[in-house]
Amino acid sequence: MTVALHLSFPAGRYHGTAWGHHVNEGEIDWPPSPFRILRALVAQAYRDPRGVDRGLLERLLKKLAARPPAFDVPFTSRGHARYYQSLNDPDLDKKVRVVDAFVGIPPDETLVVQWEGVELEDDERRLLTRLTGSLTYLGRAESWCDARLGEPSARAVGPGEGEGEVVSLLALRHDAESPVDVLEQTTETMRKQGAIVPQGTKRVRYFVAERAPVEPASAHLDADAAIVLLSGTVKPLAIDTVRIADLYRRALLRKLGDDAPSVITGRANGERLATGHKHAHYLPFDPDQDGRLEYILVTAEAGFDHVVLEAMRRLRYLRLRDGTVHDVRLLEVGSLAGFRDRWPEWPMGVARQWISSTPFLLNRHPKRRGGGWVDTPEEQLRRELAFRELEPASIERVELRHLRGGRDLRWLEFRRWRAKQSPAIAQAFGFRLTFERAIEGPITAGFGAHFGLGMFEPVGPAAEGEG
Numbered sequence: 001m002t003v004a005l006h007l008s009f010p011a012g013r014y015h016g017t018a019w020g021h022h023v024n025e026g027e028i029d030w031p032p033s034p035f036r037i038l039r040a041l042v043a044q045a046y047r048d049p050r051g052v053d054r055g056l057l058e059r060l061l062k063k064l065a066a067r068p069p070a071f072d073v074p075f076t077s078r079g080h081a082r083y084y085q086s087l088n089d090p091d092l093d094k095k096v097r098v099v100d101a102f103v104g105i106p107p108d109e110t111l112v113v114q115w116e117g118v119e120l121e122d123d124e125r126r127l128l129t130r131l132t133g134s135l136t137y138l139g140r141a142e143s144w145c146d147a148r149l150g151e152p153s154a155r156a157v158g159p160g161e162g163e164g165e166v167v168s169l170l171a172l173r174h175d176a177e178s179p180v181d182v183l184e185q186t187t188e189t190m191r192k193q194g195a196i197v198p199q200g201t202k203r204v205r206y207f208v209a210e211r212a213p214v215e216p217a218s219a220h221l222d223a224d225a226a227i228v229l230l231s232g233t234v235k236p237l238a239i240d241t242v243r244i245a246d247l248y249r250r251a252l253l254r255k256l257g258d259d260a261p262s263v264i265t266g267r268a269n270g271e272r273l274a275t276g277h278k279h280a281h282y283l284p285f286d287p288d289q290d291g292r293l294e295y296i297l298v299t300a301e302a303g304f305d306h307v308v309l310e311a312m313r314r315l316r317y318l319r320l321r322d323g324t325v326h327d328v329r330l331l332e333v334g335s336l337a338g339f340r341d342r343w344p345e346w347p348m349g350v351a352r353q354w355i356s357s358t359p360f361l362l363n364r365h366p367k368r369r370g371g372g373w374v375d376t377p378e379e380q381l382r383r384e385l386a387f388r389e390l391e392p393a394s395i396e397r398v399e400l401r402h403l404r405g406g407r408d409l410r411w412l413e414f415r416r417w418r419a420k421q422s423p424a425i426a427q428a429f430g431f432r433l434t435f436e437r438a439i440e441g442p443i444t445a446g447f448g449a450h451f452g453l454g455m456f457e458p459v460g461p462a463a464e465g466e467g
Helices: 034-047 054-065 122-133 179-183 187-193 238-259 306-314 336-342 377-387
Strands: 002-008 070-072 077-086 095-104 111-116 146-150 165-172 201-208 225-231 281-285 295-299 317-319 325-334 350-356 367-369 372-374 394-398 400-402 408-410 430-440 455-459
Touching: 034 054, 034 122, 034 165, 034 179, 054 122, 054 165, 054 179, 077 225, 077 325, 122 146, 165 179, 225 306, 225 336, 238 281, 238 295, 238 306, 238 317, 238 325, 306 325, 325 336, 377 394, 377 430, 430 455
Parallel strands: none
Antiparallel strands: 002 111, 002 146, 070 111, 077 095, 165 201, 225 295, 225 325, 281 295, 317 325, 350 430, 350 455, 367 372, 394 430, 400 408
């Protein structure tokens, strides 16, 4: 017999920090660990105004803990919000940043958690029905949920089965003498024991593959832009912009396999595209200017079809050669023009003045000819911008990129090549561009422009005609 718990989230969000992680790391316990689910049932037992017989509760939990459950996981997206909370200090500028990470779930989707091979007595099933029916949230209090017992899902996958993203979830040990005692452990008790996770628990490895989104595949056929979230314990440095962009493209190509279209490869019939810059740009950026990358803007004038968007959705991490792993999540899909309303930060802003955020690198060697220089960095930049039908009124060099907090980055600190490809010369340049009218971003130019090099950010007011 199979016991299946159906969970839906009316607010469209699930909040729950993964065991062993600080809230500001942004690591989410998804799908909800078996330990968290059983602990929620114990909490409901204490809230039951009629009272719950402890012996009956122990019998029920022992049966559910005998084998880790299987999961049928709906389509989700990931996001976070940041709050700067007061420290109650006389200096009002002193605040602490709190990261509120969450999983976005369509309210009409259902997460199925099922325990297979469980035979419940009538009183045990009545108790489980009562506890699940009164469950109003799972994880943090804002993770509203509706819970009920329902039919098993044929798509549910147990530990070590199937394919998908590898996750390690906390579960009760099957040989725990008293499941209630294990689930009642407090943080204070764990600290006294020097334990990171509650005693009487174990880690269970799952391969989680989400169901495809409910929307039809053709829903985003006109999409020409996507926002990808970079998350994890440590976010990549801004100086590694080209490295992260190249890694994302390579990972996306692996997901697409032989179906990779020219908008992603930049090639057709084995040859480089000769249609300007209509294929994809991969532009990592850090909107809060702290020197660490938080998002990747993927955009292409030619647009993305559902095959590419599905590959983006399935891409979950980037692995560096040194073993470092960065999580990635497709956050939003739409039009670049539409993003400008919701993402006014660079690289999608609108302004008359733009300044380098990553170094501009040369495709050609400057040469001395007729007593003067040709193919200077300024000339090459003007030529590159002309390809994009942009003509700045003035160009001036800048030596540093300024970060929040007063830190500066020299252009030579940035990684300036990808794989086997390198610029004409290793020297790097930064510029301030001024246009006669407000220009819409993103603006990229020079070597590696499709991978975040030669990228500019808006400066000052966006209104046309203002200086």
